[in-house]
Amino acid sequence: MTPKQAVLELLDRLPEDCTLEEIQYRLYLLQAVERGRQDVLEGRTLSHEDFVRELKARRLRGAK
Structure with a gap:
């Protein structure tokens, strides 16, 4: 899986109302x-x- 594919999959799993901070945190974890x-x-x-x-x-x- 390419990094772009991993990010797109991550974004697809997040709720529609998630914050930018949540997205940044999830990207950091990834x-x-x-x-x-x-x-x-x-x-x-x-x-x-x-x-x-x-x-x-x-x-x-x-x-010491």
Whole structure:
């Protein structure tokens, strides 16, 4: 599906009386999900264990 097709499908699902802010928010979510999918496809992910380890390390560095 092309980005234009995804946007048109999104717009078709929204109620007729939705606000511009709602449309912008939904577009933001669509873009964020697409970026996440691309990250997964390109191997830019962390396991849960690695994430927890990194979070703890950042907390320790910030506590000094």
